[in-house]
Amino acid sequence: MNEPILKTENLTHVYSPGTPFEMTALNGVDLEIRKGEILGIIGHTGSGKSTLIQHLNALIKPTSGRVLLEGRDINESKSAIRQARSRVGLVFQYPEYQLFEETVYKDIAFGPKNMKLSPEEIDRRVREAAGFVGVEELLDRSPFDLSGGQKRRVAIAGVIAMMPEVLVLDEPMAGLDPGGCREIMDNILSYHDKTGAAVVVVTHSMEEAARRADRMVVLNHGTVAMSGAPEEIFARGDELRKMGLAAPVMTELSQRLRALGVELPGTVYTVEQMAAALLELEGGRGRA
Amino acid sequence: MDDTAIKIENLTFFYPSEEEGQAPEDVLSGVDLTVEKGSFTAILGHNGSGKSTLARHLNALLLPKGGSVTVFGMDTRDEELTLEIRRRVGMVFQNPDNQIVSNVVEEDVAFAPENLGIPTPEIRTRVDEALKTVGMYEFRTHAPHLLSGGQKQRIAIAGVLAMRPKCVVFDEPTAMLDPQGRRDVMRIIGRMKKELGTTVILITHHMEEAAMADRVVVMSDGQIAMDGAPGEVFTRVEELEALGLTVPDTVKLMWELRQKGVDVPLDTLDVEECAKALAEHFKKK
Known part of the structure; x- marks a missing residue:
């Protein structure tokens, strides 16, 4: 198991403390993000997901508890905050609304420029980041002339250009058609595979969270309700449903099948796994 | 009729084209x-x-x-x-935040019928009905911006329903x-x-x-x-995929199985139907 790169310790966040609107969004969250892993964070609206990820690069400060980047408190000094901002990249929901430059190139270059890199290095990074998300051809275009899916990829490239060691994405596939979803997921995975960066995907869609995550964390009412491998999490379908979430369709199907007397080995949560399990059953049947 | x-x-x-002279x-x-x-x-x-x-x-x-x-x-x-x-x-629409106009749930739902010039007692009836239909009646005096996204969307739907x-x-x-x-x-x-x-x-x-x-x-x-x-459209798996779309997971599964020669129906649109069809296939030995 890899060592953690980013950790939260007893992280608590209270909005509007001391007012009638006081709300505890996070309550004692211990979270570990390990080097090079893909972590899925799931939870219903209002479970604290967005508050949590904004702590990961010091956009907001804990009410109590700490966030540690390789053991160092990211809120301890201005330089620690600056380091966290470049090493932990955050892609917000609907990031395409944050594009603002005249050209795609300038938009992607914004982050690396702020890191005070040399012009050559900035150029290299812009082109590399554009390559990861497949927008090399669009660098001279205005971001506002692009399709929704293209805009989103440009926005992600803007964060990738900072070469973060932890890439955090909040609902990266929301509102895209199935083709667009696949492309974005492939882009994110290619960054992960080529750089070894840790990737954190925040989502409420179980299927996409399931497909490539090494580990999953379920947030509920500002606390970590479950944590483990996807198959461990999805085996607890009833609990997930009570939290306003859902198990993947294939997990539900395998539960229904079991109730109807068709036993499948292990936990199944993707179409591929289910097809393989059923084909094995079919093969066994042929021999019987 | x-x-x-x-x-x-x-x-x-x-x-309209943004660049002049371009069709x-x-x-x-x-x-x-x-x-x-x-x-x-x-x-x-x-x-x-x-x-x-x-x-x-x-x-x-x-x-x-x-x-x-x-x-x-x-x-x-x-x-x-x-x-x-x-x-x-x-x-x-997609984003409930863009569809909420008022600070109180029931006032928000009343916005459209008010604009239609419907008499007040009638509006009261319509708002209550609409809120009950979407299951948000008990929230009628709440502030919409403090509700969850799903609840806000239900308020937006109630606002439309109140127009009947x-x-x-x-x-x-x-x-x-x-x-x-x-x-x-x-x-x-x-x-x-x-x-x-x-x-x-x-x-x-x-x-x-x-x-x-x-x-x-x-x-x-x-x-x-x-x-x-x-049942017709979703069984045209390859055509849909060529259009950048997918089919429900249950259909996709059956399609994969059929490609491998397993004799199961393709048009199982939900988990229940799919489970039944699979159970039937695997139990008749």
């Missing part, structure tokens, strides 16, 4: 579609296929550049009918909601069709939601590429 709610004939639309590109080119009263139609298509542009024609938010759109016998190009058309055809429309067009109403919020919205759509007899048009990227409709229309490049019952 005429059973037609919406009749679209040879509809063409383009947005604008058609977003819709020659769309023909007839929707029956009280039916539930899902419209699918990749981003940019023209489905939202089509939806905006149904209550005269956009007007045809060519062809015509007739809703409940009214031609949308007739400006004198615009208000009447909007009274009959309500729209629910004959048809409601939903443009990706669940795209920003979590699974619970999605289930709630789909349940409300089911009730509207069944209990209120509302004609429902649902634009969505979620194949599982489209599978609940009576009819699925697939748009591609500004034209209708497929049109049929969910």
